[in-house]
Amino acid sequence: MLASMTGFARSEGNTASLSWVWEVRSVNGRGLDLRFRLPPGWDSLEPALREIAAKELRRGNVSATLTVKRSGDTRLTFDSSVLEQVLALALDLHARIPGSPAPRPEALLALPGVLRQGNVESEALPGEAAEAARAGFARALTALIGARQEEGVRLTAILTSLLEEIASLRRTAAGQAVDQPAQQRRRMLDAVGDLLAERPSLPEERIAQEVALLAARSDVREELDRLASHIEAARALLAEGVAIGRRFDFLVQEFNREANTLCSKSASGELTTTGLQLKAAIERLREQVQNVE
Helix, strand or coil, rough: CCCCCCEEEEEEECCCCEEEEEEEECCCCCEEEEECCCCCCCCHHHHHHHHHHHHCCCEEEEEEEEEEECCCCEEEEEEEHHHHHHHHHHHHHHHHHHCCCCHHHHHHCCCCCCCEEEHHCCCCCCHHHHHHHHHHHHHHHHHHHHHHHHHHHHHHHHHHHHHHHHHHHHHHHHHHCCHHHHHHHHHHHHHHHHHHCCCCCHHHHHHHHHHHHHHHHCCCCCHHHHHHEEEEEHHHHHCCCCHHHHHHHHHHHHHHHHHHHHHHHHCCHHHHHHHHHHHHHHHHHHHHHHCCC
């Protein structure tokens, strides 16, 4: 099943002394980039969490945030180091301003970072919580994979529709390009005829050879054949589904190369218009492919 790289999941739980919440987000990325935000003292969990995630995910920028609180604990505490710094600054300022009031304790405690609610984040990781946190992350990761697969179903429908649009435009371009070499040759011969009328000394045979060469170069059948082959390859990738993002991205570059050449060789306004429509559809395809795992 095709999976997107975009998703979100959340899991929560508690032990006798703790409550915790995992939030895991994923967006598209060139490779697998895992970023964890863990409370102080919980960093020892990260290696195991990375191993779990790396086994399940192949691509995407993934951020996982763990929030923990001590159940039923509403105690207030202060950060002694911050308080000492704030007090020293307040006393220094008081000494510099004659007649100013002395620093008041309640004013110092009201400053940001001095007083905070006591919670488990400032303490060492309890042994009972480690396994619960790992299990919670595993559940959040499973939910994230499910969300990415659900998004992948919608993404498959979009990609299939875009491939059908590109295939239809290719067929239109093929019909418009059938007579292009002959039209280009006639146009060039008319221009050469006007030139020969003015300068009859030019060798007609050499001019005819150049005209034939330029007409051959305007033939876009090869580009259209390669584009048809790329469309079939893209459909095969969609049928394969799993871990196709990098290959699909490379294939879309080939789509774009053929469309660019088609436009540069076009000798008619209608074929140029179709070529530009092809380029626009391929760009929409490229944008969607960026989300495929």
